[in-house]
Amino acid sequence: MVWLTRFFPVRLALSMRLSPFVVLLAVLAAAVPQGARAVNMSKPQESLTMVGEPVYKTGFDHFAYTNPNAPKGGLLKLGTIGGFDSLNPFIVRGQPPFGLGAGTMSLVYESLMMRGWDEPFTLYGLIAQSVEVADDRSSIVFNLNPKAHFSDGVPITSDDVLFSFETLRDKGRPNHRTYYKKVAFVEKLSPTRIKFTFLKDAKGKIDREMPLIMGLMPILPKHDWADRDFNQTSVRIPIGSGPYKIAAVDLGRQITYDRDLRYWGADLPVTRGLYNFNKIRIDYYRDDSVSLQAFKAGQYDIRREGDPTLWATAYDFPAVADHRVRLEKLEHHNVEPAYGFVFNTRRALLADPALRAALEYSFDFAWVNKNLFHGQYKRVESFFPNSELAAPALPEGKELEILNAYRDKLPPEIFTTPVTPPRADNEEVFRDNLLKAEAMLRDAGYKIVDDQLYTRAGMPVVFEILLSDPVEEKTALNWAHALQRLGINATIRTVDSAQYQMRMTGFDFDVTINKWSSTLSPGNEQSYYWGTAAADQKGSRNYAGVKDPVVDALAASIPNARTREELVASVHALDRVLMAGHYTVPLYYLGANDIASWTRVHHPDQMSVFGIVLDAWWGQ
Numbered sequence: 026m027v028w029l030t031r032f033f034p035v036r037l038a039l040s041m042r043l044s045p046f047v048v049l050l051a052v053l054a055a056a057v058p059q060g061a062r063a064v065n066m067s068k069p070q071e072s073l074t075m076v077g078e079p080v081y082k083t084g085f086d087h088f089a090y091t092n093p094n095a096p097k098g099g100l101l102k103l104g105t106i107g108g109f110d111s112l113n114p115f116i117v118r119g120q121p122p123f124g125l126g127a128g129t130m131s132l133v134y135e136s137l138m139m140r141g142w143d144e145p146f147t148l149y150g151l152i153a154q155s156v157e158v159a160d161d162r163s164s165i166v167f168n169l170n171p172k173a174h175f176s177d178g179v180p181i182t183s184d185d186v187l188f189s190f191e192t193l194r195d196k197g198r199p200n201h202r203t204y205y206k207k208v209a210f211v212e213k214l215s216p217t218r219i220k221f222t223f224l225k226d227a228k229g230k231i232d233r234e235m236p237l238i239m240g241l242m243p244i245l246p247k248h249d250w251a252d253r254d255f256n257q258t259s260v261r262i263p264i265g266s267g268p269y270k271i272a273a274v275d276l277g278r279q280i281t282y283d284r285d286l287r288y289w290g291a292d293l294p295v296t297r298g299l300y301n302f303n304k305i306r307i308d309y310y311r312d313d314s315v316s317l318q319a320f321k322a323g324q325y326d327i328r329r330e331g332d333p334t335l336w337a338t339a340y341d342f343p344a345v346a347d348h349r350v351r352l353e354k355l356e357h358h359n360v361e362p363a364y365g366f367v368f369n370t371r372r373a374l375l376a377d378p379a380l381r382a383a384l385e386y387s388f389d390f391a392w393v394n395k396n397l398f399h400g401q402y403k404r405v406e407s408f409f410p411n412s413e414l415a416a417p418a419l420p421e422g423k424e425l426e427i428l429n430a431y432r433d434k435l436p437p438e439i440f441t442t443p444v445t446p447p448r449a450d451n452e453e454v455f456r457d458n459l460l461k462a463e464a465m466l467r468d469a470g471y472k473i474v475d476d477q478l479y480t481r482a483g484m485p486v487v488f489e490i491l492l493s494d495p496v497e498e499k500t501a502l503n504w505a506h507a508l509q510r511l512g513i514n515a516t517i518r519t520v521d522s523a524q525y526q527m528r529m530t531g532f533d534f535d536v537t538i539n540k541w542s543s544t545l546s547p548g549n550e551q552s553y554y555w556g557t558a559a560a561d562q563k564g565s566r567n568y569a570g571v572k573d574p575v576v577d578a579l580a581a582s583i584p585n586a587r588t589r590e591e592l593v594a595s596v597h598a599l600d601r602v603l604m605a606g607h608y609t610v611p612l613y614y615l616g617a618n619d620i621a622s623w624t625r626v627h628h629p630d631q632m633s634v635f636g637i638v639l640d641a642w643w644g645q
Contacts, residue, residue, distance in 0.1 A: 072150070073158065093298040113257070113258055165240075176267075177264050234549070330619040330621060333401040349624055362410075365539070368384075368536055369537075379468075381608070384508070404448075406445040418445075419443065466511070489516050490517045491537040493526075571606065
């Protein structure tokens with residue numbers, strides 16, 4: 026139940042009947058090495074990590090971010106915005122309630138393995154008590170815990186795993202379908218043992234993340250879905266294997282979960298100290314202002330405030346003064362979104378890196394932070410802010426070794442000068458920044474005539490800032506005002522979400538605001554964000570239109586890293602090259618969770634790397 030986390034989809038397999046002749050051909054083909062080495066499987070292991078070694082070793086007692094002595098009992102009241110109209114969380118149709126899905130706060134359904142929140146990407150045994158993985162990650166065997174059963178007492182078997190895989194692959198959400206189609210075939214080795222073998226891509230490579238993605242596949246009870254159309258919304262109370270069962274539903278308004286006293290996994294190390302409340306009730310509110318007033322009235326227990334202005338001004342009510350409500354800024358070390366104004370380099374004007382570099386000096390972060398956000402934000406200085414993945418001041422060690430291989434293709438200053446955006450700590454510094462920008466533009470051949478900046482070719486420097494959220498207008502207006510001081514006319518256009526999405530899909534913009542989200546274990550998505558192929562693929566996240574062979578190589582190297590050190594160094598190198606490309610004017614991030622909670626509920630002293638693990642809270 027982590028609030029800041031990536032959703033990891035699950036992937037599916039192909040099952041087919043083969044004639045005896047085809048089976049014979051397959052056996053004969055398998056017996057011919059054809060130059061390929063034999064694939065070795067690991068011994069059964071209780072954890073699985075993307076790179077490196079797991080933090081928790083075999084035999085550990087509990088996760089450090091839990092309290093194994095937390096008392097059981099009581100009611101946890103939560104509030105959220107919106108509504109729900111379906112109890113089927115695995116399809117596109119309908120809106121499921123909070124707590125039912127297989128991602129954040131999964132109370133009813135469980136996956137084969139559980140995520141550990143003290144490390145970038147490691148899974149520990151849950152329904153699958155151990156795994157065996159091919160040394161090239163081309164396959165994985167899940168050994169199911171013989172004690173695992175659904176809430177109705179029916180044991181979980183390989184049949185349920187295969188049913189879940191095939192159903193989600195063929196009828197599930199698009200992310201399920203996309204990822205699970207990377208499975209070549211599935212073998213049921215026994216009632217409690219199942220093997221997934223993965224396809225190779227066009228380059229003959231295996232997606233090394235696939236074993237973990239399969240480990241995060243939610244397991245559905247085959248017997249509960251046998252007489253139902255999976256691809257339809259439903260209000261039937263579902264059966265799962267998780268720690269809670271749905272006790273009551275007021276469709277669209279409220280849902281209540283009861284702790285399952287017969288939960289099969291209650292004594293596992295991965296669940297010790299979790300799932301402490303006997304009941305969890307979630308109320309739905311139509312807008313945030315009503316939700317805030319409900320919290321102040323004690324209608325729910327924990328509120329994560331996402332608006333820094335509200336955090337600074339709206340929490341002075343009596344319950345705070347008399348210490349019945351606590352206010353905490355809980356820092357975390359997860360990657361914050363890379364948030365900034367994005368230059369569309371497909372536009373001839375913005376294809377000039379000299380112009381983009383100068384414009385980085387034109388944003389007055391100090392003024393915006395102080396006057397609009399009460400000084401609560403930090404400046405984005407990386408495409409992986411707030412984490413160990415952000416490139417250090419200068420390249421060194423393994424990162425320097427990686428960059429040296431591309432030295433002839435990189436600007437020399439990338440090895441000698443930090444690539445962080447210019448600081449603007451006060452008005453005087455910001456004025457100096459504008460003078461610096463003006464000098465950079467002049468050196469690059471730009472000229473100001475009658476308060477208008479012109480390119481070397483005599484074209485006026487004008488562009489549109491495309492927005493979809495009116496909240497961002499104040500930040501954009503402040504930047505546009507600063508740009509005027511450089512002779513640049515920037516207009517702001519805010520459009521509805523449908524028009525905005527259409528224009529973004531077709532890269533029909535000059536400048537916009539965007540957030541790129543990454544995790545502590547980046548992977549193939551980096552090529553989708555920055556790769557040359559994605560630059561011409563409409564609908565991709567390469568909004569800046571980056572086309573750089575060095576970026577392509579660095580992004581492709583990340584999912585193939587074999588050690589944590591290698592992965593971090595590769596991300597540092599990618600981050601540095603992207604920052605040196607001046608594709609954005611970096612904005613800001615919070616770097617913490619602003620949490621208000623009534624003192625009748627408690628959390629462990631130690632937070633996870635990712636922040637709050639709501640499953641670990643308990644009541645008085």
